[in-house]
Amino acid sequence: MDAGRRSTEQGDLLQALEHYRTATRLAPDSATAQLALGEAAEALGEFDEALSAYQAAARRAPSTTTWLRLGEMADRMGQVDVAIQSLEQAYGPWRQHASLGLKVGVVVLVTCVPSHWPDLSRVVGVCLPTATRLGRSTFRSSHEVVPEYVFRILVEAGRREQAIALARTRGWLREEGDYCQGQDLPVSAETAGLLAMMLEPDRADCLLPLGVRITDEGLARLGRLVLLDRAQRSRNSESRAQAEWVLRYRLPDHEVPKLAESLNVTGWRLQNRNSKSTAALAVFTKAIDADPAFSWPYHNIGRLYMSQDNDAQALTSAHQSAPGQSESPARAVQSWRGSRSARTP
Numbered sequence: 646m647d648a649g650r651r652s653t654e655q656g657d658l659l660q661a662l663e664h665y666r667t668a669t670r671l672a673p674d675s676a677t678a679q680l681a682l683g684e685a686a687e688a689l690g691e692f693d694e695a696l697s698a699y700q701a702a703a704r705r706a707p708s709t710t711t712w713l714r715l716g717e718m719a720d721r722m723g724q725v726d727v728a729i730q731s732l733e734q735a736y737g738p739w740r741q742h743a744s745l746g747l748k749v750g751v752v753v754l755v756t757c758v759p760s761h762w763p764d765l766s767r768v769v770g771v772c773l774p775t776a777t778r779l780g781r782s783t784f785r786s787s788h789e790v791v792p793e794y795v796f797r798i799l800v801e802a803g804r805r806e807q808a809i810a811l812a813r814t815r816g817w818l819r820e821e822g823d824y825c826q827g828q829d830l831p832v833s834a835e836t837a838g839l840l841a842m843m844l845e846p847d848r849a850d851c852l853l854p855l856g857v858r859i860t861d862e863g864l865a866r867l868g869r870l871v872l873l874d875r876a877q878r879s880r881n882s883e884s885r886a887q888a889e890w891v892l893r894y895r896l897p898d899h900e901v902p903k904l905a906e907s908l909n910v911t912g913w914r915l916q917n918r919n920s921k922s923t924a925a926l927a928v929f930t931k932a933i934d935a936d937p938a939f940s941w942p943y944h945n946i947g948r949l950y951m952s953q954d955n956d957a958q959a960l961t962s963a964h965q966s967a968p969g970q971s972e973s974p975a976r977a978v979q980s981w982r983g984s985r986s987a988r989t990p
Contacts, residue, residue: 646664646665646668646677646678646681648664649661649662649664649665649668649681649685650681652664653685656919656920656921658685658688658689658915658919658921658924659689659924661685662682662685662686662689662691665678665681665682665685666682668681668682669682669698669701673701674705675705676701676702676705676706676711679698679699679701679702679705680698680699680702680710680711680714682694682695682698683695683696683698683699683702683714683718684714686698687718687721687911688911688914688915688919689911689915689924689928690908690911690912690915690924690927690928690931692718692721692722692904692907692908695718696715696718696719696722696724699711699714699715699718700715702714702715703715703731703734707734709734709735709736710735712731712732712734712735713731713732713735713791715727715731716728716729716730716731716732716734716735716794717732719731720732720794720798720903721903721904721907722903722904722907723902723903723904725798725802725804728795728798729795729798729799732791732794732795732798733795735791736791736792753772753775753779757771757772757775758772789815789831789832789836792811792815793832793833793835793836795811796808796811796812796836796839797835797836797839797867799811800839800842800843800867800870801866801867801870805843808839808843809843809844812840816831817830817831817832817836817840818840818844823841823845823848824837824838824840824841824844824845824848824849825837825838825841825845825848825849825850825851834851834855835855835859837851838851838852838855838871839852839871842871842874846874846878847878847880849874849875849878849879850875850879850881850884852871852872852874852875853872853875853879853884853887853888855871856868856871856872856875856888856891857872857891859871860872860891860895860896862910863906863909863910863913863941864906864910865896865897865901865906865939865941866900866901866903866906868891868896869892869896869897869900869901872888872891872892872896873888873892875887875888876888876889876892897938897939897940897941899938901936901939902935902936902939904932904935904936905932905933905935905936905939905942906932906939908928908929908931908932908935908942909929909932909939909941909942909945911928912925912926912928912929912932912942912945913925913945915928916945916948916949916952922949922952922953925945925949926946926949929942929943929945929946929949930942930946943962944962946958946962947959947962950962
């Protein structure tokens with residue numbers, strides 16, 4: 646385990662993975678070793694191995710952490726039921742979220758008081774309300790973060806009724822009101838936007854910037870879902886036009902399998918955050934195997950080769966990433982050089 650941690654700190658993910666594999670062979674009942682193996686395998690795109698390791702950890706030492714890791718991995722692989730069942734075990738007890746909110750409130754108070762001392766009226770009038778407000782906000786966001794994740798999975802999977810039922814049990818629904826402007830909702834802007842999409846489609850244009858942001862993050866499936874909704878149901882002609890533009894020029898024209906999407910994101914992280922070109926190439930290749938029609942992995946392979954000044958290989962990827970388009974491969978390489986996002990074309 647120590648050798649694996651050292652290898653991770655040094656950036657040698659493959660060596661770390663081998664150390665953790667050895668650790669789990671020596672101590673198969675160690676949830677700590679299984680979690681470490683899962684995290685290393687996930688980072689390198691070895692999703693089947695990661696899922697198996699997280700399942701082993703959850704069986705041996707069930708906790709919010711092990712269930713959360715398992716749920717996230719199952720979601721990335723498109724195993725919706727496994728993801729939801731696991732994440733439902735990861736909500737955490739009320740006192741855990743309350744404790745976090747209390748800690749944040751105390752930190753804010755301790756930071757604020759010295760700047761207003763000895764003016765007690767300022768301490769009472771400024772520091773206490775600020776600490777209380779931020780503590781409550783932290784409690785609410787912590788309390789809802791995993792349920793919001795489950796909600797997003799349900800929406801993306803097309804399970805509308807289950808998603809609405811979850812929102813109702815969590816107290817997110819309002820009798821009347823604009824979800825896009827719902828300042829009192831204890832949820833993120835993303836969850837509020839998805840609620841608007843399902844419950845108030847005539848007032849859901851906050852989905853437009855949300856869809857663009859999601860697309861920039863490499864989430865082709867959810868990005869396509871919300872932008873298709875705005876292109877088809879927005880009452881604003883400008884919003885419809887903007888959604889149609891992003892759909893046409895930024896997103897695939899089909900529903901990408903979850904596995905292919907997740908592998909593409911993992912490859913991007915390996916290339917751009919860890920500078921592991923060989924490992925990234927292997928993961929991008931897996932993404933293509935999962936969906937040969939998904940252009941983004943080809944695009945990212947092209948960028949990878951361009952970073953190595955290998956334009957010949959980049960041209961090959963350009964041919965593959967945009968089949969049937971009139972743009973020449975050489976011109977595609979030029980457009981890639983100016984692309985703002987490394988995850989999407």
